[in-house]
Structures are given as structure tokens and as C-alpha cells.
Amino acid sequence: MNSIILFMKRNIKLVIVTILLSVSLFAFSAYEKSKSSSHDPEKDKLLIELLMFVIERGHYDPASIDDNLSKGIYKDFIDALDPSRRYFIQSDIDKFAKHETLIDDQIKNKEFTFFDLAYSTYVKRMEESQKFYKDILDEPIDYNVNESINTDYEKMPFAKNESELKERWRKQIKLSTLSSLTDKIKLQEEDKSENKKIKSFEELEKETRESSLKTLDDYFKFISELDRNDWFGVFVNAISSRFDPHTNYMAPDDKERFDVSISGKFEGIGARLQKKNDFTEITELISGGPAWRGKELEPGDVILKVAQGDGEPVDISGMRLDNVVKKIKGPKGTEVRLTVKKVDGTIKVISLIRDMVETEETYAKSSVVERNGVKYGIIYLPKFYIDFENKDSRDAGKDVAIEVERLKQQGVSGIIMDVRDNGGGSLKTAVDITGLFIEQGPVVQIKSAGTKKEVLYDRDAKVQWDGPLVVMVNNFSASASEILAAAIQDYKRGIVIGSKQTYGKGTVQNVIDLNQFVRGNTVGDLGALKTTTQKFYRINGGSTQLEGVSSDVVMPDRYSHINIGERDLENAMPWSKIDAAPYDTWKKQVNFEKALQNSKSRMALNEHFQLIEKNAKWTKERKDAAVYSLKFDEFKKEQEKIEAESKTFKPITDYQNDLKFKPIPEDEVVMQKDESFKEKRERWFESLSKDIYVEEALNVLDDLQGKPVTKGDINLKKKVVKSK
Incomplete structure (x- = not known):
């Protein structure tokens, strides 16, 4: 998920940290040496020294460099080299294990005994593995043997010897080719074209082996082109990520890709x-x-x-x-x-x-829907965008303000703010957007390590929209989205509806170019470090870290029973709490509790939501499945059963409501001139007309203004089993 982008001019503390780093590291000079190979031991030492120095002084809560950290680095690096337990054998692990609690000391001494041992062993095992797969794919595979494979690699022990390792390769290759073979046979059976050539089972089986052989050859060729520097970068990341999941080392190529991605082009x-x-x-x-x-x-x-x-x-x-x-x-x-x-x-x-990526689609947009003579507006915000360097660029805060004003001109009686799937962005715009709906007051609290908290306020007493408000969220609403939803919830300004909880990312990262700290650099590009520097908190004092924002009205979705979000990441920073900021709740909301209760009652009776909940439980069950039959008939039967079960949930995607979503006049003018813009807007309107969550949000708006919801609005049973 996107990191919160701080309005850095306001954050003097971070600037001071950067200055301290610059002064301290100015003494690091480049090592004058002529390199006889691409591997430069002095560069490795300098990189580790810089990395640890920056983390220890810049990270929000750096872990101690001790045996516990060492054990974590050990596990992560072994998992990075051999995640599926197909290269190392137990005797290798026994040798590695001697270093499990020594890596912290090796880091302090800038020596890499564990890395060198693991890397050299990995190269050797990779070379040996090439013979395994070539031998396996050289002969036809027998799919009539009644055997199975368990793909839960995390719980799988390492192979005792090379014979057991080769057997794992055989089963993994058999699963891969069996999956491809089943797909080929299914496509051939479904092909209705004339003069099609029917291939025999034996021909298709041979094709899958040849394809698998080419894939593995290409993979091992790619691996062989990686040098020690590439794998050392993986090791450095195993170190940095132990401080928290968002603290990552970016090798020079990764930094370049990051720069491209944040440019949006x-x-x-x-x-x-x-x-x-x-x-x-x-x-x-x-x-x-x-x-x-x-x-x-x-x-x-x-x-x-x-x-x-x-x-x-x-x-x-x-x-x-x-x-x-x-x-x-x-x-x-x-x-x-x-x-x-x-x-x-x-x-x-x-x-x-x-x-x-279509830039226009990343901007805020709005639509009007009318039912029972009442107009409502919906604003969709994909991300909290801003460009501090270009004053003429689009700003999410200003754009949402414009959309609110346009909806007011259309006479809407309530507004839905949709930040589902919004991964975050600018903290400033989150504060500005919250300010459109509240009187002046605090919006979010920020804390850096060892410093007093900073409170960001909406200082404009003007309330641009004081009517009924619903904020829609889901599991993938993160960072700035959570700040907006939390503030609206804490003020009791509107009702937050959606997934049980949002993503749960309550930390702030900054990217630090490591090259800036080296004078007269002759060792080459050192890359960059993205590290967690701050945490942000709700105005009630609670963090959004891990827990996210719990919806006032929880609506089931397919992820209801799956851990998706910050809480699913290993080594995530903990939830914490600080003092609340002084604020007063919204006093104009007269039907708040009634609206909550009515919505919960509707969903308890709604057969479509019941089907979504059933699908969520089935999804959890299927996600945990790890054992597959390697017998063709059984494997095919299993896949057909899964496909048949999945079809029982097809009404979820076929759902239609009776609502007609229309463009605001300003967009309608553009739609008449721009076919591409028109097509995109109509596609959005169509998706809204299939969205039961938006439909329930409109019901909540009805309740907030005291309008009785009719049986037709509740939509208990109609169209639930409709299927195209």
C-alpha cells in the first residue's frame, strides 16, 4: 500500500535527523581501490555500515541488534533462497544453523561468514538441481499413480538427502505439468472450431513436458546470470525488513523502478x-x-x-x-x-x-442517483494525490471540494464518500478533505521517535457539506483513507460502512538515498533505504496500525474470513495508543444510532449478503487447501468440483440494482465531446448499478435524514438468484 506522503516543510524534526545523518556520515569517504572483479568487499562493508547507521538513528522504533534479530535474519534469508524447500538438504541447514545467533555480531564486525556460506551452498545446489529436472522431464510422466503433494512449504521440513530432494522435484514438476495438461485437454474439448486437429493424450503430455523444460531452462539461465552482488542485496533486505515490513533496502535498479512508479508513468x-x-x-x-x-x-x-x-x-x-x-x-x-x-x-x-496508466481515472469523480424522488451523490476517490513541486497540478483536496459543490448544485440530500481500494497518498489532502465535512478541529496526530506528538488541524470553520454522510471502505483502504474514515468516525460526523476493518497501515516511510552520505564516492551506486520514520494516530488517541478502522456497519465480502492487510505481515509494528486530542463530536446527526441499527437489520435479512458471507467462508476453506492429487482422473475431478462450487456464487457477480447513476452536468458536457471519457464514465455507472454495497449506503443515507426505507429499497430477495 502507498506510504503516507508527509507535507515535509512542516516536519522540522525529520529535517534535523537528516542533517545529523549528513554531518555524522560526512566522514565516510569512498575507498580508493581498483576492483579486480565485480565483487567489492569494501563496498559491502560500507553498505552495511550505512544501512545500520541510518536505521538506528532514523527508524521510528529500531530493534536491538541482538540474537533475536539474528534469528529473524537467518530465517528470512534461508526462506528467500529456498522458499519451496527444493534446493537445500538438512545437512546444509545444520551447517547454517551454527550461525543462527551470530549474524548480529557479524553485522557489527562487518563480516559476512553466514552469507558467504549460504550463498556458495545455494550456487552449488542450484547447479545440481538442473540435472534433477532434466532427468524427470526426459521421460513420459505417469499420471495413473495414486499419489499426492502438499504445497504448504512453510511447514515442510528440509529434505534429509539428495534422493528425497529429487523426489520433491519430481512431484512439483508433476503438479505443474498436470495442471497444464488438464488445461490443454479442457481447451481442446471446448474448441468448437471446424477442422480442428484433435491431439492425443500422449501428444499433449509431451507438449507439457517440453514447455516445462523450456520454462525451467529459462529460469536457471536467468539465475546463472545473477552475481554475488544481486544475492547480497537480498541478504541486506533480510536485515532491513526485520525492523518492520516497510523498511526495505532498494538496490540501484530497484530505486530506479521506484522512481518510475511514483512518477505514475x-x-x-x-x-x-x-x-x-x-x-x-x-x-x-x-x-x-x-x-x-x-x-x-x-x-x-x-x-x-x-x-x-x-x-x-x-x-x-x-x-x-x-x-x-x-x-x-x-x-x-x-x-x-x-x-x-x-x-x-x-x-x-x-x-x-x-x-x-490512465491518469484521468486516478482523479476524484462524482455521480448523481435519484430514487423515490430524492437525489444523492457519490464521490469516488482512488487515491489522495498531490504534487508539491507543481502548484498547477491536480490536488485531491481541491478536487473533492469541487465535486461536493457540484453535487450541492444538483440538490443532493446526502453524499457517499467512496475510498474503497484507496491505498493512501498525501496526508495533507486527507486533512483538507476531512475539513470539508467538519467544523475546525484536529484531524490526525503524528509521532516521531522520542518527540512530542504533532496534531494536524482543519483550521477552516466553514463546513462545505453538513448533510448526511457515508464513508465507504474495504480491506484495501489504507493510510490516508484510514485517516479520513477514522476522523469522520471519531467526530460521529458520518457512518463508516464496509469491510470488518481497513488495511491497518499506521506508519510513515521516507526514502533515503544512501549515496548522499558518502564523500567522493568511487565504490559505485549504493542504492537507497525506505524506512519507517513515524506513526500516526486517530484524534481519539488510538493508532490505525494493525487494527485499521472498524466499520460502523460491517458488510460481508469475500475476504471476511481471511487475514489481509498489515496484520498479515510478519514483523509488523504493534498497535499503540497516545493521549487523545481535544475535540467535540458532531451535534447535528439526529438519526445516527437508528441508521446503524436499521442497516444491520437489513443485512441480516438480505439473502444476497448471506450468499456473500457463504462465499467468504468457502473462500477461506479453499485458500487453506494445500494437498493436491497427482493422479490425472482425481486431479481433474477435484478441479471440476471446485469450478462447480464456484458457480453457485455466480449470482454475486450477476447482481443488479434498479438504480440509474448519472453524470453531473460538467461531466456530461465533456462526455458529448470525448468518446473515451464517455466510455470510462459509463463503465463506472454500470459498475455502480451492480454494487450492492453502494445500494446499502444509499439506504443508510435515507435513514440519516429520517426517510423511511421502503421494501423495494431493502431489496431482500429480488434479483438475488438472477443469473445471466
Whole structure:
């Protein structure tokens, strides 16, 4: 999720920290040496020295450099090298274990005995593994044997010997080829074209082995091109991430990619990825990108294979994240096909056309809906954007103010503020937007290590909208979104509805270029460190860290029973509390408690929400499944059962309400002139007409203004089982 962007001119404390670092590190001079190879031991020492110095003095709450930290680094680095337990054997681990509590001392002494041992052993095991997979794929695979594989690698012990290791390779390759073979047979059965060539089972089996062999050859070729510096960067990250999940070392290439991503100008599918064991998981969809527009990919989906256009899908399990990114990225207008495992366990092939992220889609937009003679407005904000360097650029705070004014001109009786899937952005804009709905007062509290708290206020007594207000959130509303929702909730200014809780990211990060601290640098680019420098708190004193913001009205979604968010990250910083800031709750809300109770009662009776809750429990059950049959008939039967079960939840995506969402007049004028803009707005209106959560938000607005909700508004049973 996006880090909160602080209005740095106001944060003098961080500037002082940076000055202290600069003065202290000015003594670090570049090491004058001619390098005989790409590996420079002195550069490694300097990097570690800088890293620890910056973390110890700049991190919000740095952990002690002790045996506990050492154990964490040990675990993380072994997991990074061998997440699926397919390279190291137990005798390797026995050798490594001698260093488990010594890494902290090695860091202090700037020696890398553990790293050198693990790295050299890894290179050796990688070379040996190439013979394993070549031997396995050289002969036809027998899919009639009744055997299974457990893919819960985290709980799996390391192989006792090379024989057991090769057996793991055999089963993993068999699972991969079996999945591909099943897909090929299914596609052939579904192909209704004339003059199609029917391939035999044996032909398709051979094709899957050849494809798997090419994939593994490409993977090992890529690995062989990585040098010690690449793996040392992984080791450095194993150190930095032990302080908290958002403190990360960025090697020079990573820093360059980060700079590109924050500029918002890139071609691709518009998704953020992360490694989880051997797999690549979608963590966030970028507003305006092809994946976001397509609405088929979701956070939590795991990418299994990548295909270029009509090309053969490439299995990416075990592949390094940067190599996966290279396969998914590509020129605008080209097609990439992703085979993904959905959070409910179903397998789906999703086709996407690469494109530039559409900047217009990242800005605030509004719509008007009328029912029973009453008009309401909805404002959708994908992120809290601002550009401090360019005064003429768009500003989320100003844009939302404009949308509120336009909705007022349309005579709306209530407003929905939709920050679902909003990963955050500028803290300043979150304060400004909150100020549109409250009288002057505190909005958020910020605390740096060892300093007094700072309270950010809305100092404008003007209230731009004082009518009924609903804030919509979900599991992926983070950072600035949580500040807005928390402030509205603490003031009792409006009702927060959505997921059980928001993402739970209550920390602030800053990116520090490590090169700035080295005088006369001749060792080369040292990269950068993104580190946690502050925590922010609600005005009631509680942190949003881990706990997020709990919705006033909890609405079930498919993630209801899955840990998604900061609480799912290992080593996340704890929840904490500070003194509350003085504030007065909103006094004009007369139907607040009644609206809450009415909404809860409606959802308890709504069959569609009941189906969503049932789907959430099934999704949790499927996500935890880790054992797969490797017998063709059984595997196929299992997949068909999952697919049949998933179809029972199809009414969720087929849902339609009777609401007609319309553009505000200003947008209508643009729609008449710009076909692309018109198409995007109409697509948004269509998605709103399928959104039961928006429908319930409108019911809450009815309750807040004392309007009785009719049976038609409740929508208990109609269209629930409708399926296209």
C-alpha cells in the first residue's frame, strides 16, 4: 500500500535527523581501490555500515541488534533462497544453523561468514538441481499413480538427502505439468472450431513436458546470470525488513523502478506484486491501469503462469520477482495472459492489453442517483494525490471540494464518500478533505521517535457539506483513507460502512538515498533505504496500525474470513495508543444510532449478503487447501468440483440494482465531446448499478435524514438468484 506522503516543510524534526545523518556520515569517504572483479568487499562493508547507521538513528522504533534479530535474519534469508524447500538438504541447514545467533555480531564486525556460506551452498545446489529436472522431464510422466503433494512449504521440513530432494522435484514438476495438461485437454474439448486437429493424450503430455523444460531452462539461465552482488542485496533486505515490513533496502535498479512508479508513468498492466514463498501474489491494483479497469484480477490472486499473446504459458513458480515483472511488463497495446489462482482456489486465465496508466481515472469523480424522488451523490476517490513541486497540478483536496459543490448544485440530500481500494497518498489532502465535512478541529496526530506528538488541524470553520454522510471502505483502504474514515468516525460526523476493518497501515516511510552520505564516492551506486520514520494516530488517541478502522456497519465480502492487510505481515509494528486530542463530536446527526441499527437489520435479512458471507467462508476453506492429487482422473475431478462450487456464487457477480447513476452536468458536457471519457464514465455507472454495497449506503443515507426505507429499497430477495 502507498506510504503516507508527509507535507515535509512542516516536519522540522525529520529535517534535523537528516542533517545529523549528513554531518555524522560526512566522514565516510569512498575507498580508493581498483576492483579486480565485480565483487567489492569494501563496498559491502560500507553498505552495511550505512544501512545500520541510518536505521538506528532514523527508524521510528529500531530493534536491538541482538540474537533475536539474528534469528529473524537467518530465517528470512534461508526462506528467500529456498522458499519451496527444493534446493537445500538438512545437512546444509545444520551447517547454517551454527550461525543462527551470530549474524548480529557479524553485522557489527562487518563480516559476512553466514552469507558467504549460504550463498556458495545455494550456487552449488542450484547447479545440481538442473540435472534433477532434466532427468524427470526426459521421460513420459505417469499420471495413473495414486499419489499426492502438499504445497504448504512453510511447514515442510528440509529434505534429509539428495534422493528425497529429487523426489520433491519430481512431484512439483508433476503438479505443474498436470495442471497444464488438464488445461490443454479442457481447451481442446471446448474448441468448437471446424477442422480442428484433435491431439492425443500422449501428444499433449509431451507438449507439457517440453514447455516445462523450456520454462525451467529459462529460469536457471536467468539465475546463472545473477552475481554475488544481486544475492547480497537480498541478504541486506533480510536485515532491513526485520525492523518492520516497510523498511526495505532498494538496490540501484530497484530505486530506479521506484522512481518510475511514483512518477505514475509506466506501461504495463498496473498491478503491484510481492513474493509469497514460491509464488507471486497481486497486492494492489493501480487505479486507471488495465488490471484495475478489467475488474477480473484482485488483490490476493496468485499468478501461476504468464503467456505473451497466443504464446505458450510459462510457469513462474519459484521465479524471482523482478524476472516475473519483466515477463508481465511490455509495450502498450500488446497482450499478456495470466493464469491465476483466485483467493477461492479456482484457476482462471485472464487476458490483459498492456497500456499506460490512465491518469484521468486516478482523479476524484462524482455521480448523481435519484430514487423515490430524492437525489444523492457519490464521490469516488482512488487515491489522495498531490504534487508539491507543481502548484498547477491536480490536488485531491481541491478536487473533492469541487465535486461536493457540484453535487450541492444538483440538490443532493446526502453524499457517499467512496475510498474503497484507496491505498493512501498525501496526508495533507486527507486533512483538507476531512475539513470539508467538519467544523475546525484536529484531524490526525503524528509521532516521531522520542518527540512530542504533532496534531494536524482543519483550521477552516466553514463546513462545505453538513448533510448526511457515508464513508465507504474495504480491506484495501489504507493510510490516508484510514485517516479520513477514522476522523469522520471519531467526530460521529458520518457512518463508516464496509469491510470488518481497513488495511491497518499506521506508519510513515521516507526514502533515503544512501549515496548522499558518502564523500567522493568511487565504490559505485549504493542504492537507497525506505524506512519507517513515524506513526500516526486517530484524534481519539488510538493508532490505525494493525487494527485499521472498524466499520460502523460491517458488510460481508469475500475476504471476511481471511487475514489481509498489515496484520498479515510478519514483523509488523504493534498497535499503540497516545493521549487523545481535544475535540467535540458532531451535534447535528439526529438519526445516527437508528441508521446503524436499521442497516444491520437489513443485512441480516438480505439473502444476497448471506450468499456473500457463504462465499467468504468457502473462500477461506479453499485458500487453506494445500494437498493436491497427482493422479490425472482425481486431479481433474477435484478441479471440476471446485469450478462447480464456484458457480453457485455466480449470482454475486450477476447482481443488479434498479438504480440509474448519472453524470453531473460538467461531466456530461465533456462526455458529448470525448468518446473515451464517455466510455470510462459509463463503465463506472454500470459498475455502480451492480454494487450492492453502494445500494446499502444509499439506504443508510435515507435513514440519516429520517426517510423511511421502503421494501423495494431493502431489496431482500429480488434479483438475488438472477443469473445471466
